[in-house]
Amino acid sequence: MRTSTMPEKTHQGRAIKRLREILHVKQDNIALELNISQQSVSVLETRETLEPEQLERIAKVLGVPVEVIRDFNEEATIYNIQSNNTYEAEVNGGIATGCTFNALDKWLESMEEVKRLNAALLKEKDEKIALLERVLAEKSK
Structure with a gap:
């Protein structure tokens, strides 16, 4: 039982x-954004305190203010998320339109699609050159 009036760190x-x-x-996404390894992100998540610069960079990647990490309270956070989702569903006629995908994953998927399309274009170009050479x-x- 805590007897102190100081908030828990x-x-x-x-x-x-x-x-x-x-x-x-995912840890991989944070690692990619911070230009560190996934293992380094795992180590960061075990530290009680982080350097202010690290904290700021991670907060930016997560899209939250630094204070949210410094003053994190899981119950308040979950309540806030639930309240916002309920409000959003009410505002949008019962349809929750929140983003349910990871933007970085979608970006990586689109880059793979660009690579695939470029390869197809290069193959087609080579085929046309070969045809013209034969003609x-x-x-x-």
Whole structure:
């Protein structure tokens, strides 16, 4: 039982992990944005306190103010999310329109599609060049 009137200090690493889980953000995505390894993100999530610069960069990646991590309260956060989702559904005629995908994953998927399309274009170009070379060779005979 706590007898102190001082608020309990937030374990910043656990707060980051919990916010990441609530927001459906993978460690890999944070690692990519911070240009560090996934293992480094895992280590960060075990630290009680982080450097202010690290905290700010991670907050930016998660899309939350630094204070949300510093003053993290899981019950208040879940209540806030539930309240906002209920309000959004009411405002949109009962249809919740919240983003349910990870933008970074979608970006990576689109980059893979661009690579695939570029490869197809290069193949088509090579085929046309080969066809033109055959036509020119026949005409020069």
